[in-house]
Every structure is written in structure tokens, then in C-alpha cells.
Amino acid sequence: MKRLALLLALLSSVARAGETADDHMLEGARYFQAQQFTEALVEFRVAERTGDAGASWYVASTLVKLRRPEDALDAFERAETSAAGDRDALFDYYHALACYDARLFFCADRLLSALGEQPGPRIAAQARQIRADLAHLISIPPSTGAIDWYHARAQATLSAGRIALARSYYNEASSLAALRSDGYRRKEALAGLARARASVAQAGVAP
């Protein structure tokens, strides 16, 4: 009986001394609500490190609010690996915003098209509005300069070892090239995609 009391005291003192992951989630929520996104990011990261893998989705979404789309895309990639079961329409909306801000418009459109009414009427209406804004852009032939920009980003991110990002930029370059009758640098984009996939396979990460 005494041992049980001691064990309970031990557990409660540990709980008081070291805040739990959920305490940090709550703090993060408070900062996020107050639009203090840097502080929210710190709290969500601590929650993630304290053992809540699902917090990685909140880290990624907060990076979107901080206007760090490429870091957000990397974080979404990590979240899909570490806490795939927590993925849902709300996070996909934030993921689409990260794609949009990184000028990965096909990526944004693909994610938004799959949302439906799941994230609620307000966010669903916003998703429809974004898709309407994108519709023209992703259906007319782009300039060669635009495609060159995606190749440059893909090469830079691949060199930096950010393979998922490189894949996204090559995907975008390939989709844009497909809109042009000359298929400008499309083969190069597909070769880049294959290179990025090979890097993923070599690193032993899920494609």
C-alpha cells in the first residue's frame, strides 16, 4: 500500500515537473490563435520531440503561416512518414497552401481537388475559390522562362539533398511542359524525376 502511494506520488511529481506533449500542444494552440506563429512553432516542435509524432502536422501547418513554404513541404513529408494515420482534410488544405506559396500550383490543385466538403463549408469554399484562381494558370502554355525557373529550383533542392522538394519541382516542370506543343524540357524533367526517385531509393526512404 505504501509502495503504491509512493509510486503515485512519483508519477504525479514527474507529471508536474516535466510538461507533457499535450501541454505543449495547448500552449502552441494559444500562440497560434494569437497569431504568434514563431512561438507556436517552438511549442509544437517540443511536443513532437516529447514523443507526439502527430504534432509534426501542426509544425508543418505553422510553417505555412510563417511563410516558409519549402520548410513546410519538407515537414509535411516527414509527417506523412512519422504519423500517416493523423493526416486529414484540414492538414491537406495547409499542405495545398504550402504548395501554392512555393509556386507548385499543380500540387496545390491536386490536393485541393481531393478535399470535397470534409474540412467544413468555409474551408471547402476557400478551396473552390483557390482552384478557380488556378484554373487559368494551369491550363495555358507557360513561358519557357517559367519552366526554366522550376528546373533551377529542382536542381538547387536536389543538390541540397531535399529530394521530396526536388521531385515536386520536377513534377511541376513536367506538367507545365505538357501544356506546350514543343514539350519544352519535359524529357529533362522526367529524367530529373527518375534521378530524384533513385536518390530516394538509395536513401531507403518511401517514395
Place this chain on the structure above:
Amino acid sequence: MKLELVASLAAFGLLAAGPAHAAAPTDAPPGKAAARAALVTGADLPATPPQLPSQASDAARAALGGRAFGAQGDASRRAREQAARQAADDASESITAASKRAAQAAVAAAASASASANADARAAAGQARSDAAKSKATHGPGTRP
């Protein structure tokens, strides 16, 4: 206090999202439910209209950079962003380390309390045995206390 905060965040999130939003799972812990409500509220439209980038315009900007304020502005913006990132990373590291240290200290304190309680229990048992032996010696077997 915590419950009030969770309730108000969740209520705000529900109002902002409308009646049919994808709610957090009912078994979600309070912190996560509040974080989800905050994300629902903060899900805005993009700040700028979509526009394809251009390698040519980037190159032109870079060429002009040496003569205009652009390069300095970009460098300064990059430095500020880098500093903010570093600060956020450092803060996360220190909070995690402080939490771990506090938890370790609590475990050590509780373990020490447990050891001391065991010693007390052993001493008390010894004392009881000794008292019983003394009592036996004084009253002898078969005598009433």
C-alpha cells in the same frame, strides 16, 4: 484555467469553421483538440494571386541587384529569416532539455524519498520486534499483559 482555454479555442474554431467541419476525434487530448481548433480558425486564403515565376525575370533582378537596393534588401531579409529560424530551433532545444532535466530531478527526488521511507519502515519493524521481545521478557509466557 486550462479547460476554459480549451473550451474557448474549440468553440471559436467551431464557429469559424461552420457546423459541418471535420471535428477533431472525440478522444483527442485537450491540447490537440485546441490546436486543431486554432488551425481551423487560421486556415485563410493565400495572400497573393497565383503567378508563374520566371527564370528570366529572376536573372534580370539579380543583374540589377548590385546597383539597386534589391540585393541588400534580399540579403537583409534572408539574414532576418535565418535568425528567426535559429531562434525558434534554439528555443525548442532548450525547452526540451529543461523539461527532461526537471523530470529527471523529480524522479531522483522521489527515488530518494522512497529509499528513506523504506529505511523508516525497516527501522519501525525492528523497533516493534524489539518491543515485543522486551514485553515477552517482562511478563513471561502465559502471563496477561
